[in-house]
Structure formats: structure tokens, C-alpha cells
Amino acid sequence: MKLIKSPLEAKDIFNLIAGDKVLISGTVYTLRDSAHKLLLQLFKEGKDFPFPTQNAVIYYAAPTPPKAGHPLGSLGPTTASRMDVYVPMLLEKGIRGMIGKGKRSDEVRELLKQYKAVYFLAAGGAGAYLAQFVKDAKPVAFQELGPEAIYEVQLEGFPAIVAIDGEGRSIWDEEEEKEKENKDKI
Amino acid sequence: MRKKKKKRKIRTRFEDWLPLVGQLADKPECPNCGEEREWSVFIEKIEFCEHCFLDYLEFLILSQGLSIFDFL
Numbered sequence: 001m002k003l004i005k006s007p008l009e010a011k012d013i014f015n016l017i018a019g020d021k022v023l024i025s026g027t028v029y030t031l032r033d034s035a036h037k038l039l040l041q042l043f044k045e046g047k048d049f050p051f052p053t054q055n056a057v058i059y060y061a062a063p064t065p066p067k068a069g070h071p072l073g074s075l076g077p078t079t080a081s082r083m084d085v086y087v088p089m090l091l092e093k094g095i096r097g098m099i100g101k102g103k104r105s106d107e108v109r110e111l112l113k114q115y116k117a118v119y120f121l122a123a124g125g126a127g128a129y130l131a132q133f134v135k136d137a138k139p140v141a142f143q144e145l146g147p148e149a150i151y152e153v154q155l156e157g158f159p160a161i162v163a164i165d166g167e168g169r170s171i172w173d174e175e176e177e178k179e180k181e182n183k184d185k186i
Numbered sequence: 187m188r189k190k191k192k193k194r195k196i197r198t199r200f201e202d203w204l205p206l207v208g209q210l211a212d213k214p215e216c217p218n219c220g221e222e223r224e225w226s227v228f229i230e231k232i233e234f235c236e237h238c239f240l241d242y243l244e245f246l247i248l249s250q251g252l253s254i255f256d257f258l
Contacts, residue, residue, distance in 0.1 A: 064220045074218050076241070101245065121249055125241030128217040129232045161249050175251060 006155070007055035008096045013116055016162045018169040022120065023157040028057045028099065029140070032078065032148040036086045043089050050141035051150060057097030057120075058090065062147040063137060064127070071137040075153070076127025077101040080119070084108050091115040099160055103172060113168030120160035121171075133158040 004012050006026035016022070029051050031039075039049060060080045064073030080100025087108050090098075096117040101124040104112075112119060122130060136154040143149045164170045216223045216235035223235035234242055246252055 074220070076218055076238075101241065103248065121245065123242060124245040125218060125234050125238030125243075126232055126245075127219060127238075163249070171249065171251070 003157075006057040006097060007052075008057060008118070009055065010116065013096060013118055013166045016118055016165050018162050018165045018171045018173070020162040020165075022160050022162060024057070024099070024120070024160055025156050025158070026057075026154070028059045028097075028153050028155055028158075030061050030063065030075075030149075030151040030153060031058045031083070032060065032062045032145075033082060034145050034148045035142050035150050036083055038142055038145075040086065040089060043093070049093055051152065053090075054094040055096045056094065057099065058095055059122075059153065060098065060100035061127075063131075063151060063153075064147065070131065071134055072131060072151075072153075074127030075131045075134055075137075077122040077124060077130075080104060087111055091117055099158075104164060109164050109168050109170060112164050112166065116166040118162060118166055119164040121163040122158075122160045130158065 002016065002020050002022045004016070004022050004024055006024055006028050042049060059075075060078045060083060061075050062078070063075045066072045077100045079102045080098065081102055081104055083100075084105045084107065087098075087104075088111060091111055091114075096115070097120065098117070099120040099122050101122060104119055108119070111117075133155055134153055135156050137151050139149040140152045141150040161171065163172075170176075214222050216226075216238060217233060218235065218238040221235065221237055223237070226233050226235055227239055228234075229242070
């Protein structure tokens, strides 16, 4: 198990290999579909993003309302591939880590390699369990979007798996090779 | 005389699967996704509803290199 801090440092990214189990601590920012659209608008206008993006990690998630004594309810990952089209924009802005669920496109894998960034897989369906690793959370932008606002979230020991590393290696390489071989046989 | 082959019982309703996978939910809302649920299953003390369980299954398949056939 590797311990990593967010924002990420170049040496941390270099040391991460697809398949590594990690515990993430530090600040991450939640991003869902609607917030991406608003960020794209800012990007097109050449404006700054409403949160610090340099080496930042984003989490494809939206929190449920908090329970008494907790910063938020549950915080499970959502399907990352829906946001694939926005990845070039995020990487260009300096973001170097993404936490989500499900596979990414080949284009995203190439971009992660190009920008030396990492995609982490979090356990789907376990949002209430994952929320226990959240120490603090507050909305920082687009509050009109409700749960889809951008939240600044303080994590401590959040469990994830490196699905695509900074060299473009993925935990699905072997499986994809097999698929290709089977297709060739047919 | 040849013995007649017993017809295999096919589980078609969720209630038929219930003893294998979990229990009926006591609260309407899932603690994970907040959706209304019909049943829950506990895996290492973490509760999954019918929706979340499928997400978790996907995670296991994607992260552990498992095939759906490993579960059958």
C-alpha cells in the first residue's frame, strides 16, 4: 500500500505503477458533468478556474447531504468515461490526478502519458464507506448546482487503485491483449 | 424403466435469490446512493443495495481482473 498526498508531486506520480493500491490524503476537488460544462466556458474565455489546479486531484463524485456530525453523507465515485472529453482541458490546466469509476478511453490513456498524470479507481457502490475517509468538505464554486457544485474535500487515507499510471500503463493491459488475441483468432 | 430427469428449478424472481445474496431492506433509502431500494447485501460489513452492489461488482471485475465467470 502506497501513501500519497494531494496535490501530487512529480516524484509521487513517477513512483506509481498501474495496479498499485494507494491511500490518498490531502485536498481533492469533486467534479461532475454540470461543473465540467461551466469550467469549459471559463476555459474558452481564458479565465482562471475557481480552485487551484496545479498538480491537483479531482474526484468524479457528488456528495449526498451531510448527517449530523459528518462533513457530508456519502461520496461514491461516478462513471469517469462520461467526462473523457473534458480531460484535455483539465490536464492543460495542471490537474494531474483523477479519481473515478470504470474504464477510460484510449485517448485519455494517451493524454495521461503525455502529461504524466494518473487515473485512480475507487470502489463503486461504496459511497457511505468512502465518506469515512473525508475529514472536511466545503463547496468552493458553482453552488447553484447543489450536490454537483465543486467541493473542496480533505481526505485522509482514502483507498484507491492506480488504474492508469503516468507512463500510460493500465490495469487492463493484459485483459485487452487477450481480447485482441481472441479477435485475431476469429 | 428409465427414471425421468428432474427438471432444474430456475430462479426467476428476486425472492428466490434472496437467501443467497442478502436481506430485504429495513429502510427505504440506501446509505450509499440514497436511492430507494428493495434489498441489501453486506460484504465485509459494508452495505450494498441492488444498485450499489452492481457498481461494486463492476469495481471488483475491473480492479481484480476478474471475469463474470469467476462468480458463477
